[in-house]
Amino acid sequence: MLKKLHQCQWNKPPLHFPILSSLLFPKPSSSVSAAMLHHDHDHDHDQDHQLKTFAFGRFVGPAPRLYPPAELNRKISQFLLSHVLAGNRSFKDLHSLIYQIVQQEGSGSAPSICELLLNNFHGWDSNIVVWDMLAFAYSRFELVQDALFVLAKMKDLNLRASIQTYNSLLHNLRHTDIMWDVRNEIRDSGTPENEYTNSILIHGLCEQSRLQDAVSFLQISEGKDTGLSVVSFNTIMTRFCKLGYLDVAKSFFCMMLKCGLLPDSYSYNILIHGLCVAGSMEEALEFKNDMEKHGVEPDIVTYNILAKGFHLLGLMGGAWKVIQDMLLKGFNPDVVTYTILMCGHCQMGNIEEGLKLREEMLSRRFQLSIISYSVLLSCLCKSARFEEALILLYEMEALGLKPDVISYSILIHGLCKKGEVHRAILLYEEMCLRRICPNYFTHGAILLGICEKGNISEARKYFDNLITSDLVEDIVLYNIMMGGYVKLGNIAEAVQLYQKLTEKKITPSIVTFNTLIHGFCKSNKLEEAWRLLDTIKLHGLDPSVVTYTTLMNAYCEVGNIDGMLELLWEMEAKAVMPTRVTYTVVIKGLCKQWKLQESVKLLEDMRAKGLTPDQITYNTIIQCFCKARDLSKAFQLHDEMLLHNLEPSPVTYNVLINGLCVYGDLKDADKLLLSLEDQKVSLTKVAYTTIVKAHCAKGDVSRAIIFFHQMVEKGFKISIKDYSAVINRLCKRCLINEAKYFFCMMLSDGISPDQEICEVMLNAFHQQGDLYSVFELLAEMIKCGLLCD
Template identity: 70%
Template sequence: MLNHIHQWRTLRFPLKTLILNPLTSLIFTKPSPANPTDPVLEIITAFKRNHLFDSHCVLSLVPSLNSLQVDQILDNLGVEDPESAIKFFNLLRNEYEFRHSWVSQFVIAHVLARKRRLKELRSFLQQMLQEEGSGSAPSLSELLWNRFRAWESSGVVWDMLAFVYSRSEMVHDALFVLAKMKDLKIQASILTYNSLLYNLRHTGIMWDVYDEIKASRTPQSEHTNSILIDGLCRQSLLQEAVAFLRENEGKHFGPCVASFNTLMLRCCKMGYVDVAKSFFCMMFKYGLLPDAYSYNILIHGLCIAGSMEEALEFSDDMERHGVEPDVVTYNILAKGFRLLGMMNGAWKIIRKMLLNGLNPDTVTYTILICGHCQTGNIEEGFKLREEMLSQGFQLNDISYSVLLSSLCKMGRVGEALSLLHEMESIGLKPDLITYSILIHGLCKQGDVQKAIQLYNKMCLKRIFPNAHAHSAILLGLSEKGTLLEARNFFDALTKGDLMEDIILYNIMIYRYAKLDKIGESVQLYKQIIEKGITLSIVTFNSLIYGFCKCRKLAEARTWLDTIKAHGLVPNAATYTTLMNALCEEGNICGMFEVLNEMEARVVQPTNVTYTVIIKGLCKQKEATRISPIT
């Protein structure tokens, strides 16, 4: 039989040609005029007799069917013999790659709904909506109402359709189906409403859905309130969330652990750990027992706040209340110690975790690797990497980035590049951070050409460099390459309005100033003004430095007024640069004038400032005047 089917498909049924032919609505070839048999009746009869799969005669009728005839067969079998309808539908779709019409698909949907095979119904509709896409709700709803209103379990199909639209994040389609259901007086389930609430929790529309739930008197679940509270918290409406929690006190589905967890999580994210603790205590007042997630939220908030002692107390309290700390709990505590640079404390937590029969996971190893690299102990980080690999774990992007960064800081860029190749060989894709770290390391080492090669590789992978990578290469070219190379790279980046980064301009302005090309520096300053890019004090400090280097001190002095005109405040470097130039000219009085202005503006002198003053006084053989200014 399989050989017969295969021969029919390859010799008599050019499937792709028929599907792609826009001039025909037939999926299968038309029956021969010489064949008087009614294929629809024949196949329906055969299915009812369970003869389809062992009848060469019936199989030979399949190629003669068109979409309308398939609809007729499924329409009949869907009522008379539902199981046969499903078998025939799957036969055409799986064996012959037949593209069923909406009518046929809704027949099967109603069959599955009637048999309460809801999981299959959901999967079936998901596949259907993936093919049809966003905006299909009006057409599907019209067909569903006009063709299937009298079918048993039609309400279940409507509800599942709205639910699947929502779960597929086609919210507008879901809302359309829901509105249609309301017009037709078909009740939506709380699962569908909850799904919509979840998708709309970032917006004010969630209240419209909630009002609809109350108006329809749909029995709510405990998740309904939790979703609303989560939505209010995400919209930074914490007071409204608390008010809503209190409003539902005493109702059938009043406050639940999930609602309190949501409030605690939002408070901790906003830095209100004490408020989160009050919600934690309130749970007991309502007769609720915090779960592991509740404790983990609070412990994490305390760790981020640096309150490790209190975090450890809550972990002990967790065990006293019969809630077992999990790997997440121990990872949170270990990370807390790591953030404080206390790796001994982190290791104590890991030992306690092992004593309680829990094994470290990828997150645990990542925390420890980050901690040791953070404290400069990169060798210990690599030991952990080897242990991690021996345990069958694979390093993640974070672990690799931390190791790469540590190697680059130590000048071991070659080892960092080897680690990059290892990362790629195990299937991990380096991201923007990874490439930026390596590019910066190569440029700092003076290997700008290799950095550019890595930069180009990143661009080919459609990972677009950030300002950190751009400035690293530009700085490298300006220091290790030629000024022409640096300018060409700069022009390529700033052409038009593609890159408006003041850091790039500052690099070039300073480089021109250092090479006594103050005219080019001023031109770039004018370009910044024309493009409307926000200036920084570094821009003016470089210009003042350039004019001082060219011994144009009067012009350099006027830039102080320009700084103020742009709403910026000169810093210690600004004044010290001017003072040093005046000192070199032997103008000690001018130097002290700048110092007096600096003190009047409450700008704290630096060690460099005092060094310049001492140098000037010594140069004039007036070292005795040092004491009045110290």
């Protein structure tokens, strides 16, 4: 690509405007005064148009203003002093004085100032310095038209402006093609250019996205005294890095060395930043080491860039190593360093470290930004620490930071997500009282919160109020409301809302159609769901991976595996990449047809495409192999999970234990559970109830009692359902005394029996002929209100 860029020939500046050049820096003309008198003061023109309003003589601007005598005398005194300072070469004081004059006079004052100078100081020896400083001051205040007026007057007087003034003007015009007219005037005036002149031109070309022209301009500058500079190379390297062409940027770095220019810290930082953004941290660290080898010391910016790179990858350990290295080199962390670390820890869920860094920043009197606070607020809300989040919100105001719509929206969204919609609405009202306009995200958070609480009628009232009040008309709100109806199985209302938004000519999004498809699939209306694929295309949208996966899952659930696979093929034909969820759905479908080897093959295909199977994917296949009584393969898949650093979930172990209990050896199930306990693997109550029920079913009551007590000791909440499952199985095995043991244990735990369990026990006692236990149980039932006296 670099070779191709270098093929562009640079015979003249791009988009050269000779006519415009004569307008900007014209020769004197007698038509000036007439043009000035008839000038129309239209301030609605944009800057480019105004810059071109030069007549053949001078800038067509406002007529010189008339100063009151006292003001005129003051102005003459100021310029008298400026000429004295210029004559004495007191340039610092002169600079301050001219800046003060320009700041006082403001935009459009150049004609008046120039007339004052012409009438009172014409021919003074120090005149050229004052005029040049005046043009420079106007340019630095970005009063470009005034600066151009002064330069046109200087040309009339044969006063040559300095390259510093021209460079400042070039910098202000770098976004426009007019910069080439200024450059032509520099050459025509004979003012010697310096390295910054070409650097500004290259910067302008890069900002105008004319990178090929910038490279060609750099090429033709080779060999000239003022042609090449480190700044020029840095500008081009920055642009290539932003576009993602790191190799091209590195080639310019090498070219800089070949030209005898020594890269500075900024040069290295450009490449290090580009590599960090691309995730190439090793190479970025190599560049930092190379920097030190060549005698260029990394600065605080270098270390912050590297820390940010590690943060973007979620490697906060690497970020801390960079900070430690920085401290060893004698650098103190600045506000950027702290912000990077704070954001990193918060995004990793380590809110405590984030809050500690905030305290340290405050103790060092660093000003936290709204972004820093927003990150902390988000992290606290995710942890449901809303009281602390509210304290932070009001702390912002105490420190002079005004909470914005994002700060409030984060809190409102967090409260709604946790079901505290009432508090969210109070915060919303407070926000409105402070004249902070809520956006669709704020409204969406409240609407979503009400929907998730299941209060669909309240949600609809809120939604209708927004729509009828014209407060907001956004497809996102329609999608949320439709999603609320679909969640409750009310597809009819969702369809009505869809029809309403089409009537209002609001463009539906792919989320709109995905919501409807999910609703139809949930209601077993697969034909309607399928027809929506054509509707999606009619709206100029493409079905997403969610669209296809939702439909595939629906076909899988009804056993239409051919339909599911047809969707998969269509999806791949349209270059829609399947996700992990998509593959899990397909695996589930294959498992339903007992195509176990094909499902295992699909795991390999996932990895080949860069997708990592998760616990749900593996659990689906493991369960199928357990049902197929191939427990060795099920455990092999479990080992494969560990091999790929995928931690089996409690569900994985529930599936394996259940497989051993139902299809394998119960002793192996015991060993597995005990082994997992020794390894302190987190298990759920299901693992214990499964093994207890299995021992009860096989009549091994002593083992059942052991595991039942272990379940109690683990702190799991034991319900009537758990006791009922055990007692039922024992009664079926005619182990009445053992059933009675669990029944008494249930009563001693303060759990009252229900009708079903009492009837099971009564039948068991009756068959055993244990009338005493029958009467005792009847009394208990009367006590519990299960039997009338």
